Amino acid sequence: MIDNITFQPNWSSPPGETVADLLEEKNLSLREFSKQVGLTTDYINDLVHGNVHITNDIAQRLEQALGVSAAFW
Numbered sequence: 001m002i003d004n005i006t007f008q009p010n011w012s013s014p015p016g017e018t019v020a021d022l023l024e025e026k027n028l029s030l031r032e033f034s035k036q037v038g039l040t041t042d043y044i045n046d047l048v049h050g051n052v053h054i055t056n057d058i059a060q061r062l063e064q065a066l067g068v069s070a071a072f073w
Helices: 015-025 030-037 041-048 056-066
Strands: none
Touching: 015 041, 015 056, 030 041, 030 056
């Protein structure tokens, strides 16, 4: 039995790609998702394309909508 394993990948994925993958997995459009998180569709599009920074506020919104911890973002 192995205890206290910490996930430490040797790769990374841009946050926007992760958001896009999760939206596809949940079958959510940018428009639907933008309404859920209370942001404009343009902002979400910029987020997906890596043109905006993820602030603490945005990380909290992503956590609520996507179920991925704010600390992840």
